[in-house]
Amino acid sequence: MIRTPLRPLARILRARARGENPDEIEAENRRLRHEAIQDKARRRAEGRLVLMSACFVLAFGTVGVRMGALASSDPSEPRSQVLSAQILSQRADITDRRGRVLATNLLTHSLYAHPHQMVDPVRAATGLARIFPDLDQARLTRDFTGGRKFMWIKRKISPEQMQAVHDIGEPGLLFGPREMRVYPNGHVASHILGGSGFGAEGVSSAEVLGVAGVEKAFDNWLRDPSHDGAPLALSIDLTVQTAMEEVLSSGMKIMNAKGAAGILMEVATGEVVAMASLPDFDPNDRPRPLLKGDPSDSPLFNRAVQGQYELGSTFKIFPVAQALDLKLINPNSGINSSSPMKIGKYLIHDFHNYGKQLSATDVIVKSSNVGTVRIAQMLGVERQRDFLQKLGLFQPTPVEMVEAPTGQPLVPSRWPAVTAATVAFGHGLAASPLHLAAAYATIANGGRRVTPTLIHGRKRPQGEQVLSPRAAEMAVGMLRQVVTRGTAKQAEVEGYEIAGKTGTADKPRPSGGYYKNKVVATFASVFPASDPAYVLIVTLDEPSVSTAGGGESRTAGMTAVPVAAEIVRRLAPLVGLKARTDEKLPTVAARFQPRVEPAPADGIKLVSNK
Incomplete structure (x- = not known):
């Protein structure tokens, strides 16, 4: 941009010839320049205000439209598209030829600990050993008072056990929701169904995998969400x-x-x-396989x-x-x-x-x-x-x-x-x-x-x-x-x-x-x-x-x-x-x-x- 000089030579000479003061010309040009600068700054500020206003209107309009759409739609559980969705997906039921349930899912909880957040680790170990007799109180005490930051205690617990642990009142004992596989008929058709166990797991979810029988043979099918929860119908009659x-x-x-x-x-x-x-055997409590001797001596055979x-x-x-x-x-x-x-x-x-x-x-x-x-x-x-x-x-x-x-x-x-x-x-x-x-x-x-x-x-x-x-x-x-x-x-x-x-x-x-x-x-x-x-x-x-x-x-x-x-x-x-x-x-x-x-x-x- 070419700036206008404050003291243009031609005007100065003419002013002197007429006996006028040349400084007045400089003062006038300086005033006009300041006014031009102020006008430009005002137009720029006004443009920014208009742009910001438009952005706010668009943003709040989008939020308002989305809220209106959600308010008018039927409620549904959102499906995550991240990797953890594989863990959260539900396993399909298994039924007999008449639709009676042979294997299904039950919401339960896991129990884990943050020892560094515990107020009284010894008291927590004593209480857990009382609720779960299979746990070693001395070992729990060592783990809770050591340098560990996280440890699993039980992969699945019953509601009664959860309440008993809650009554201990220890902030370092935490629960995580998860689904577990349940076989409501116990031993019936145990060899056909096989059983299941946990695969990838976190504190708030766990992947259920088949380990034997049709649970293992149809593992991918049972975990596939594209079947919309349709059960696997077996030929057996319960x-x-x-x-x-x-x-x-x-x-x-x-x-x-x-x-x-x-x-x-x-x-x-x-x-x-x-x-x-x-x-x-009972697939709800599947025994460990034999490592020695005749395989037919195992109830899993x-x-x-x-x-x-x-x-x-x-x-x-x-x-x-x-x-x-x-x-x-x-x-x-x-x-x-x-x-x-x-x-x-x-x-x-x-x-x-x-x-x-x-x-x-x-x-x-x-x-x-x-x-x-x-x-x-x-x-x-x-x-x-x-x-x-x-x-x-x-x-x-x-x-x-x-x-x-x-x-x-x-x-x-x-x-x-x-x-x-x-x-x-x-x-x-x-x-x-x-x-x-x-x-x-x-x-x-x-x-x-x-x-x-x-x-x-x-x-x-x-x-x-x-x-x-x-x-x-x-x-x-x-x-x-x-x-x-x-x-x-x-x-x-x-x-x-x-x-x-x-x-x-x-x-x-x-x-x-x-x-x-x-x-x-x-x-x-x-x-x-x-x-x-x-x-x-x-x-x-x-x-x-x-x-x-x-x-x-x-x-x-x-x-x-x-x-x-x-x-x-x-x-x-x-x-x-x-x-x-x-x-x-x-x-x-x-x-x-x-x-x-x-x-x-x-x-x-x-x-x-x-």
């Missing part, structure tokens, strides 16, 4: 599950068994309606899924069903049952001498090892292995539990003739009761592969057809006769047409060989036989029951079968099955009454694997 556990527990005690497992599965869907493993057992004669229906499917035999075909049978340097015996020949049906009814091996030899090793693999007996079950992969069946690496023979009657291949349930469900489902699941109502693709419907129907007919006139007569429950197979297998020693007086007794069954709807597996670990003659029996027919019969009596009405009392209705067994046909000269029809 009433049926409770009844199974009650009967199984009583049966385990009566049969003096070390442990027990039971599975009830829908044939058509593979949905597990009930699955129990005993001994069990799930015998139904993780147990790897040689399931004995329950396997005999598999080679027989396959031979029926291939039309190598029919239910009335004569099979050489001369015992003992020699394979290489090994002899295979039957429990009783059944004579020189049995029908194929009676091989199953009387549970003939020799007859089963004869039929298995008709199949050949490769076809036998291929069929067992299609039944899912070589891979872990895909059931939705983190323990499922640990239930990998123990399959022989080599299959010489003697291995093929022993596997045919359930020795040399160890699988879980859930594997057996799925395999029997496949037979009961008209030969179409069934995959077990713990999720209710989920649509899944149809399984592979591994048996013809006709062969599957004949196999079920044979199993029905095991109950009506075979080794499982005690399984007969009037009106429910139970079909099944017993299996008693010696327990292997960890060091090799087998125990002489320890067995795993299993009864695998389907019902009703004329229209199979459910599969029931009952397994007892090391059962032993006194007989009428003063002896002792460990066979499945005397131990697992009576327990299974009582389970059917209790559970069948609960799942909506009505007992059929009309004796005129034909049963599946009636269509396959034994009529022995002549056997080949050696009782074996050798078939190539092609």
Whole structure:
């Protein structure tokens, strides 16, 4: 900016020429300059005032609009977008197939301390030890009087305990709100649910994480807020599950068994309606896992899924069903049952001498090892292995539990003739009761592969057809006769047409060989036989029951079968099955009454694997 001079030369000269005073010109210019400076300063101040006023109007207008919007909206809990939101998010409930709660959340509090804020640390330690007997008073005193600034005392406490701590009156004892996982049914379905624990935690919140079972398998789903709190619906029925556990527990005690497992599965869907493993635990107070010894000694061990057992004669229906499917035999075909049978340097015996020949049906009814091996030899090793693999007996079950992969069946690496023979009657291949349930469900489902699941109502693709419907129907007919006139007569429950197979297998020693007086007794069954709807597996670990003659029996027919019969009596009405009392209705067994046909000269029809 060009400033006007205070004493312009031209004006000064003219003023002197006219006899005027030049200083007046300077004074006038100085006054005009001051006035210009004042006007500029005033305009700048006015502009700032206008800008500030506009800012205040805009700010207060925004606050007013926001307050009006909040006042007219429905109240809701604000959701934080910061990292701590992951800790604050609620875990979804778990329900049974009817919507009844199996696992939910409960608001509780944690207890922590700021020792440096305590008025009387010794008195606080004494009061806490009185409220919580598991706390060490001497150690609390040392911690409170040391140099610590923060320490956890209890991750979760009850309202009564919170009030008692509050009554101590110590300002250094503080509470933090948090959610805890609650299992309102206690021990019921404990192995299925698994349990939970705390992950990332702060003084005012904690992250709940699944540690086992479906809680762990569906951990991400249960914590995902996008599901809007929708519960995870399992396939189990709480009433049926409770009844199974009650009967199984009583049966385990009566049969003096070390442990027990039971599975009830829908044939058509593979949905597990009930699955129990005993001994069990309370997921509200989950015990610590064993670090030494046999894992099955721990109540955390799930015998139904993780147990790897040689399931004995329950396997005999598999080679027989396959031979029926291939039309190598029919239910009335004569099979050489001369015992003992020699394979290489090994002899295979039957429990009783059944004579020189049995029908194929009676091989199953009387549970003939020799007859089963004869039929298995008709199949050949490769076809036998291929069929067992299609039944899912070589891979872990895909059931939705983190323990499922640990239930990998123990399959022989080599299959010489003697291995093929022993596997045919359930020795040399160890699988879980859930594997057996799925395999029997496949037979009961008209030969179409069934995959077990713990999720209710989920649509899944149809399984592979591994048996013809006709062969599957004949196999079920044979199993029905095991109950009506075979080794499982005690399984007969009037009106429910139970079909099944017993299996008693010696327990292997960890060091090799087998125990002489320890067995795993299993009864695998389907019902009703004329229209199979459910599969029931009952397994007892090391059962032993006194007989009428003063002896002792460990066979499945005397131990697992009576327990299974009582389970059917209790559970069948609960799942909506009505007992059929009309004796005129034909049963599946009636269509396959034994009529022995002549056997080949050696009782074996050798078939190539092609």
